[in-house]
Amino acid sequence: MEKTLKKIPINRWIDMLAFVFILIFPLLGFKQFRVDFMCQVVAYIIFAISLDLLWGYTGLMSLGHAVLFGMGGYMIGICFQIQDGAPAFMTREGINEVPSFFLPLKNETVAFIVGLLLPTAFAVFLGFFIFKSKVSGVFFTIITLALAQIAKDFVANQQAYTNGFNGLQGILRYPVSGEPLSKIAYYYVVAAVAILVYVFCIFLTRSRFGKVAVSIRENESRVKFLGYNPAKFKIVIFAISGFLAGLSGLMYAPAMSSITIEEISVTASTFVLICIAVGGRGNLTGAIVGTLLIQWAKVLLSEQCANYWQLILGVILLLIIFFMPQGIIGKIINVQYSIKTRKSKEKILESEENISSVSLNNKQGDEEYGNSFTGG
């Protein structure tokens, strides 16, 4: 029992600690708006995990992941906007009936499923074109950057359908039998979803599939050489990542009770990248801890010095890149690993000492034997 416990890497303990912290947070007696914010952060953790699968594990850096996140958020946002016929922003543009392609979204379950499937399908579509051709990972980054820019322009432009820069307000916390969930109930729903996603990702990354994803990151040509088709793996992992990003959007929007254009912009996409870079990529823990740290730093520092926050963020990122390129959790894992190897080295040295003393005895024996031989 003790041995299996020791085998669990240190970052999994940190995960458990982080989730316990999340679960007891509402009981710690903070003001309600802090708990509300924590709920958004937990939803954001799902988003960070989804990007960590793509970036940390498979090595595909997406600068437009917030678009997939926003697809989830906007679907549920539209759902609550069209409950009582065409909302004000539609009638203002001369649309008095809810457009027929929005009508299915009126049902929350349908909106939820569409919010999951749309980003997944979009990821598959994009992945099909980018990964099937033999371009380097850099182009994926550039294309996703362009995607984020264009998605923002598109939403801003489609004023009649998306309410443009104002975004969608009044998103309810998934009404069960008429009444929306209470804030605290929704908090635990989001936390439960986050834990489920985390467990799913643990299984995924430990499976053969996850191992192939990591080896694509490390050496794609060798993976190809071994008979795998990296493009297929990349498309599937992008689709899973898109699905989870959509899910996080569906969780985030009701927690925020709105979704705006800022949440799908390049800034939002890069913000989550920074969270992962600070926490450390490719181990899930980094995504969780990084999001917790940076999101709270953001809200607490913005209260103190709103103008300097972005400057501080840039400097933090630079410092991390120079002094902890693996991120905080990566550093911790490395330190633990070096301690472990040192211990095992010491063990080996100890046993070597025993061996050498044994061999010394043997030598003496040999000498004795030799002596006796010559003597004889």
Added chain:
Amino acid sequence: MVSVTSIFQNIVSGLNTSALLMVAALGLVIIFGLMGVINMAHGELMMVGAYVTYYTTYVLHIPFLFALIFAFLVTGLIGSLIEMLIIKSLYSKPTETLLATFAVSLVLERVVYLIFGADTKNVPMPIPGNITIAGITIPNYNVFAIAFGILILLLTVFIFQKTSFGKKMRATTQNRSMAECLGIKTSRVDTWTFAYGSGLAGIAGALIAPTISVSTGMGSPYLTESFMTVVVGGVQSVIGTAFGAGIVGEARTIIGGLSSAVTAKILVFLIIIVLIRIKPQGLFAKERR
């Protein structure tokens, strides 16, 4: 109403967009081609160039032509500092470099914001007036911008082909370790190249400045556009970049003239995605050996 004249009008104003894009994308391509660095701060360097132009022309009342030179020098200096302080120590770590240049872009944006404030700035039009040829109206300034863009292109080609610096740069691009063996100080070449690429971003920003309202957030849309140009034109040749800029710029204005600017952007994006599938190395890639 779509008439022949209006289409020609769009083609001509597309030339202006293309010229500006070309100058911006040239800087990116030179840096990426030589060092494999994706410079996320490129858009912010353009923004700095635009602010330098604002400061020199509007505050100091110095002629626009000098503002262009100042913009080049200031952004070039910032670029060389970025290279020496940050990029150099992250050599051959593409992800870290990308993140680091992104961090620099955050810092640059905020520093300019703290110096100049939140309100947008307007740069006075240096060459007012229009000329009309066969029913097509072109602002004089656009003619100047197009000419200046072509001048920059020719100058870059000249530097690449004829000067010793350009030859060293090409040698380093082709085979870094061999160039080092032949006594070329590649790390110095890197610094100068990065400075030159950044300087081009500054010039692009300065050229754009009179036609838009200058703000600290102006950089990122142009960064995206420049990257799109790079994808179309390929990363290996300067001429490819010029053609890439021509295609993206013209497609944007022609489609934009027929429908809306956003539709144009989306269509160009879709075309580029399909293009990446068919011609992954860009339209003007040299044959790889």
